[in-house]
Amino acid sequence: MESPLEYAIGIDVGGTTTKFGIVNHRGEISNRGDIITNQHTDINKFIDQLYDELRPAIKEIGGDELIKGIGVGAPNGNYYNGNIEYAPNLHWKGVIPLAKLITNKFNKPCTLTNDANAAAVGEMMYGAARGMHDFIMITLGTGVGSGIIANGQLILGHDGFAGELGHTIIRPGGRQHWGTGMKGSLETYASATGIAITAKEMLDERINEKSILRVIPHKKIDSKAVFEAAAKGDKIAKEVFKFTGQILGEALANFVMFSSPEAIILFGGVIKAGKMLMNPVKKHMEKNLLPIFQNKVKLLFSELKESDAAILGASALVWEIKQEG
Amino acid sequence: MESPLEYAIGIDVGGTTTKFGIVNHRGEISNRGDIITNQHTDINKFIDQLYDELRPAIKEIGGDELIKGIGVGAPNGNYYNGNIEYAPNLHWKGVIPLAKLITNKFNKPCTLTNDANAAAVGEMMYGAARGMHDFIMITLGTGVGSGIIANGQLILGHDGFAGELGHTIIRPGGRQHWGTGMKGSLETYASATGIAITAKEMLDERINEKSILRVIPHKKIDSKAVFEAAAKGDKIAKEVFKFTGQILGEALANFVMFSSPEAIILFGGVIKAGKMLMNPVKKHMEKNLLPIFQNKVKLLFSELKESDAAILGASALVWEIKQEG
Numbered sequence: 001m002e003s004p005l006e007y008a009i010g011i012d013v014g015g016t017t018t019k020f021g022i023v024n025h026r027g028e029i030s031n032r033g034d035i036i037t038n039q040h041t042d043i044n045k046f047i048d049q050l051y052d053e054l055r056p057a058i059k060e061i062g063g064d065e066l067i068k069g070i071g072v073g074a075p076n077g078n079y080y081n082g083n084i085e086y087a088p089n090l091h092w093k094g095v096i097p098l099a100k101l102i103t104n105k106f107n108k109p110c111t112l113t114n115d116a117n118a119a120a121v122g123e124m125m126y127g128a129a130r131g132m133h134d135f136i137m138i139t140l141g142t143g144v145g146s147g148i149i150a151n152g153q154l155i156l157g158h159d160g161f162a163g164e165l166g167h168t169i170i171r172p173g174g175r176q177h178w179g180t181g182m183k184g185s186l187e188t189y190a191s192a193t194g195i196a197i198t199a200k201e202m203l204d205e206r207i208n209e210k211s212i213l214r215v216i217p218h219k220k221i222d223s224k225a226v227f228e229a230a231a232k233g234d235k236i237a238k239e240v241f242k243f244t245g246q247i248l249g250e251a252l253a254n255f256v257m258f259s260s261p262e263a264i265i266l267f268g269g270v271i272k273a274g275k276m277l278m279n280p281v282k283k284h285m286e287k288n289l290l291p292i293f294q295n296k297v298k299l300l301f302s303e304l305k306e307s308d309a310a311i312l313g314a315s316a317l318v319w320e321i322k323q324e325g
Numbered sequence: 326m327e328s329p330l331e332y333a334i335g336i337d338v339g340g341t342t343t344k345f346g347i348v349n350h351r352g353e354i355s356n357r358g359d360i361i362t363n364q365h366t367d368i369n370k371f372i373d374q375l376y377d378e379l380r381p382a383i384k385e386i387g388g389d390e391l392i393k394g395i396g397v398g399a400p401n402g403n404y405y406n407g408n409i410e411y412a413p414n415l416h417w418k419g420v421i422p423l424a425k426l427i428t429n430k431f432n433k434p435c436t437l438t439n440d441a442n443a444a445a446v447g448e449m450m451y452g453a454a455r456g457m458h459d460f461i462m463i464t465l466g467t468g469v470g471s472g473i474i475a476n477g478q479l480i481l482g483h484d485g486f487a488g489e490l491g492h493t494i495i496r497p498g499g500r501q502h503w504g505t506g507m508k509g510s511l512e513t514y515a516s517a518t519g520i521a522i523t524a525k526e527m528l529d530e531r532i533n534e535k536s537i538l539r540v541i542p543h544k545k546i547d548s549k550a551v552f553e554a555a556a557k558g559d560k561i562a563k564e565v566f567k568f569t570g571q572i573l574g575e576a577l578a579n580f581v582m583f584s585s586p587e588a589i590i591l592f593g594g595v596i597k598a599g600k601m602l603m604n605p606v607k608k609h610m611e612k613n614l615l616p617i618f619q620n621k622v623k624l625l626f627s628e629l630k631e632s633d634a635a636i637l638g639a640s641a642l643v644w645e646i647k648q649e650g
Contacts, residue, residue, distance in 0.1 A: 076617070086617060134483040148583070150480045150487070157475070157585020158459040159621065167615050168579040172496065180615060254493040258473070258583050260482020290492050290505060292401070292411060296484065 006068050007061055009054065009108075010315030012115060012307050013037060013074035013098075015089040015142060018046075019307040020054065022061055023315035027126040029308060031057035038091040043098070047105050054106075069109040070102055071314035073118025075145075078160040079317075082112045088179050089143070111317040115139075115310050117154055117163060119267060119302075120147025122313030128265050128303040135263045136255055137302075138165065140248075140270035144187040150259050166191070170251045190248045192223035192270055199226045199240045211236040227273050241273055245280025252281065253288035256297050263298035267309065271301050331393050332386055334379065334433075335640030337440060337632050338362060338399035338423075340414040340467060343371075344632040345379065347386055348640035352451040354633060356382035363416040368423070372430050379431075394434040395427055396639035398443025400470075403485040404642075407437045413504050414468070436642040440464075440635050442479055442488060444592060444627075445472025447638030453590050453628040460588045461580055462627075463490065465573075465595035469512040475584050491516070495576045515573045517548035517595055524551045524565045536561040552598050566598055570605025577606065578613035581622050588623035592634065596626050 010029070011020045018037045021029035033053050040046045058064055076087040082099025084092065102110040113121075120137035123129040129137070133152040139145040144166030148155040155162045166187035167180060174184030175197070188194050199221055203213060212229045213221060213236060229237035252264055270277065278299060286294055302309060335354070336345045343362045346354035358378050365371045383389055401412040407424025409417065427435040438446075445462035448454040454462070458477040464470040469491030473480040480487045491512035492505060499509030500522070513519050524546055528538060537554045538546060538561060554562035577589055595602065603624060611619055627634060 132483075134487075150475060150482070151478050153476050153478075155475045155480075155584055158457075158587035159585055161617050162459075162475070162583065162585035164582040164585075164615060164618075168582050169575060169613055170497070172575060182613065182615075250494060250497060254579070255583070257489040257493050258487065258580070259480055260484055260487035260489075262483035288494055288507065290489060290507075292486050293489075 005062070005066055007066050008068055008315035008318035009058075009070040010311035010313075010318075011050070011070065011072040012118070012310035012314060013072060013077075013084075013090075014115070014307075015075065018050070019311060020050070021311045021315075022057055022067075023312060025319070027312055027316075029311060031060060033057065041091050043092050043096055043101065046092075047101050050102075051105050064107075067108055069111065069318040070106060071118070071317040072098060072102065072110060072112045073115040073310040073314040074098065074112060075115055076161075077112040077114045077117075079111065079113040079117070079154075079156055080160040082110065084112070109318075111314075111320075113154070113314065113317060114145070114147070114161075114163065116145030117147040117156070118313035118317070119145075119304075119309040120149055120265075120313065121154060121316050122304060122309040122311070123265055123267070123302060124149055125316050126304065126312050127309060128300045129263060132262050134259065135261045135265060136165075136259065137265045137267055138252075139268040140190060140192070140266060141268035142192055144191045148259060150261075155259075165251070165255060168251065168254070170247055170254075186247070186251045190244055190251070190270070195223040195226055195240060195244055195270065196221055198243055199237065202236050202240060202243075206236065209236060213237060223270060224272075227276070230273070230276055238276065241276040242280050245277050246284045248277070249281040249284025249286075250288050252285045252299075253293075256285070256289060256293050260293065261297060263300050265300050265302055267302035268306065330387070330391055332391050333393055333640035333643035334383075334395040335636035335638075335643075336375070336395065336397040337443065337635035337639060338397060338402075338409075338415075339440070339632075340400065343375070344636060345375070346633075346636045346640075347382055347392075348637060350644070352637055352641075354636060356385060358382065359632075366416050368417050368421055368426065371417075372426050375427075376430050389432075392433055394436065394643040395431060396443070396642040397423060397427065397435060397437045398440040398635040398639040399423065399437060400440055401486075402437040402439045402442075404436065404438045404442070404479075404481055405485040407435065409437070434643075436639075436645075438479075438639065438642060439470070439472070439486075439488065441470030442472040442481070443638035443642070444470075444629075444634040445474055445590075445638065446479060446641050447629060447634040447636070448590055448592070448627060449474055450641050451629065451637050452634060453625045454588060457587050459584065460586045460590060461490075461584065462590045462592055463577075464593040465515060465517070465591060466593035467517055469516045473584060475586075480584075490576070490580060493576065493579070495572055495579075511572070511576045515569055515576070515595070520548040520551055520565060520569055520595065521546050523568055524562065527561050527565060527568075531561065534561060538562060548595060549597075552601070555598070555601055563601065566601045567605045570602050571609045573602070574606040574609025574611075575613050577610045577624075581610070581614060581618050585618065586622060588625050590625045590627055592627035593631065
C-alpha cells in the first residue's frame with residue numbers, strides 16, 4: 001500500500017524558467033518555487049541551486065524520508081535513459097545525464113521525460129483528459145510540442161523521442177524554420193513565434209491596408225500583440241488567426257487519422273486567442289478528416305495552469321517508480 | 326495452458342478476393358482457400374459460402390472442437406464492435422456486423438480488425454518485425470493502408486479506427502482522391518492507382534519525350550507497366566518512382582516524428598519496384614527528419630507473403646480470446 005504521507009517532487013524545466021513543487025497523491029501542489037534555467041552554463045551549478053531551493057521545502061513538509069522520488073519534464077528529455085539530448089533551447093549542449101545527476105545530489109530516484117509528455121500525463125491524471133485512454137496534447141507556446149497517449153499509455157517510441165508533432169511538415173516547401181532549417185513544419189506557423197512571423201508577412205504584403213499593428217515596431221510584434229489587435233477587430237490580425245487555424249486544423253486532421261484520439265487538448269500561451277483560433281482549427285480539421293472520424297474528436301483547452309500540468313505530470317511518473325529492496 | 330492441438334482460422338477479406346487458412350500456434354498455415362469477395366451482395370450468402378468452403382478443411386484437421394476461434398482482417402474492420410463500417414471498396418454498404426454473423430454461423434468466437442492492422446500483427450509475430458515493440462506497417466496496394474504498433478500493442482484509437490495513414494494530407498490542395506474527394510492525401514500518390522495516374526500525367530505533360538509507355542493505351546497503364554518500363558530504363562517511368570518515392574518519404578518522416586518507430590515495414594504489390602522506390606523514399610524521409618531521428622529508422626520490406634500476413638495476424642487475435650466459463 002502507498003503511504004498517504006508520501007510526496008513526489010515535480011520539476012518543469014522550461015526554456016527560461018524552471019518551476020517546481022511538492023505534490024501529494026491527490027495531485028495537490030505545495031511549496032512551489034522557480035529558478036532561472038539558463039543562469040548557469042554548468043549543469044552542476046543548476047542542480048546545486050535547485051537543491052538549495054528545495055531543502056527548506058522538503059524540511060517543511062516533514063523531511064527527506066517522505067519524498068518518494070523526483071519527476072522532471074524537460075525539452076528533449078528522454079524517459080529511457082534519463083538524459084536531455086541536444087535541446088535547442090537550453091544552454092547545456094549535447095547529452096546531459098540529468099536524472100542521474102539529480103539522483104546523485106538528492107539521493108532519490110529520478111525519472112525524466114519530455115516536457116510535453118509530462119504535461120499530457122498531468123492532464124490525464126488531473127486535468128481535461130481524466131479517464132481518457134486515447135488523446136493528443138498539443139502545446140502551443142514559443143514552440144509547438146506534443147504528448148500522445150494511446151491505450152492509456154504514453155507513446156515514447158523505440159528511443160523515447162516519440163511525439164515531435166511540431167516538426168511534422170504540413171506545408172511542403174513552405175516557411176523555413178529558424179532553428180531546424182526544415183521547411184513548412186507545423187511549428188513554423190502554429191507557435192507564438194510563427195504567429196508573429198505571419199503577422200509581419202501579412203503587414204508587408206498588404207502595405208496599403210490599415211492595421212493597429214502598424215504602430216508597433218516590426219521587431220516588437222509578438223503573438224500577444226496580434227491577439228490584442230484581433231480582439232479589437234483588426235482585419236489583418238484576425239486573418240493571421242484564420243491562416244494559423246487553417247494550418248493547425250489540417251495538421252490535427254492528420255494526427256487524428258494516425259491515432260484516432262477521443263480528444264485533442266490544446267495547451268500553452270497561444271490558446272489565449274480562444275475562439276479566434278479554435279473556430280478555424282475546428283473547421284479545417286473536420287474538412288480534412290475521413291467521414292468515419294468527423295464530428296467525433298473533442299477539441300479541448302487544457303484545464304490545468306501551464307506550469308502545473310508539467311509539474312503534476314512529472315510527479316505522476318514518480319508514483320510508478322518501483323520500490324527497490 | 327494452451328493446447329498444442331488447437332487451431333485458429335484466419336480470414337483476410339480483400340477488395341476482390343477473400344483468403345483463408347487454418348493456423349497452428351507456430352504460425353503455420355494449412356488448408357488454404359479463397360473465394361470472390363464481391364460475388365454476393367448479400368453478406369449472409371458470402372458467409373454461407375465461406376462456411377461451405379471451410380467445412381471440409383475443419384474436418385481434415387480433426388474437427389470443430391480443435392478450432393479455438395476465427396480471426397478476420399477486413400477493410401474498415403472495427404476491433405471494438407466487430408463491424409465493417411462503410412468500407413468504400415466492398416459491395417456491402419453501411420455497417421456490417423461481420424464478427425457476430427460469423428460467430429452465429431460457425432458457433433465460434435470471432436474477432437475482427439482492419440486488414441492492415443491484422444497484417445501488422447502478423448508481421449510482429451511471424452515476420453520482419455519479430456521482437457519489435459514499436460513499428461509502422463504501410464501497405465502499398467490498390468490503396469495505402471497502415472497498422473501501427475507502439476509499446477508492443479496495436480494502436481486502435483478510442484473508436485477502433487486508428488491508422489488511416491493513407492488518408493493523411495501530404496500535398497495540401499494537391500491531387501483529388503477518386504473516392505474520398507480529399508485533396509493531396511498520401512493514397513492519391515503512393516498507391517498503385519496513384520502511380521498509374523502520375524505516369525499518365527507525366528506522359529501528357531511531356532508529350533514530346535519518348536517513352537515505352539506510349540505504346541500502351543492510356544486506360545491500360547497500371548503500376549506494373551510503369552515498373553516494367555522503369556526496369557528497362559525508361560526515363561519517364563523512372564521519374565514516376567522518384568516522384569512517388571519523394572512523397573512517400575516525406576510522409577514517412579511525419580509518421581516517424583509521431584511514434585518514433587524502430588522500423589517502417591512496407592508491404593503490398595507496389596514494393597515490387599524495390600530500390601527504384603526505396604532509394605528516393607529513404608532519401609526524402611531522412612531529409613525531413615529532425616537530427617535526433619536521422620539514420621535510426623529501419624526501412625524494411627515485409628517478410629511474409631501478402632495474404633499470409635493478414636491471415637496470420639487475424640489468426641493471432643484468436644489466441645488472445647479469453648476462454649469463457
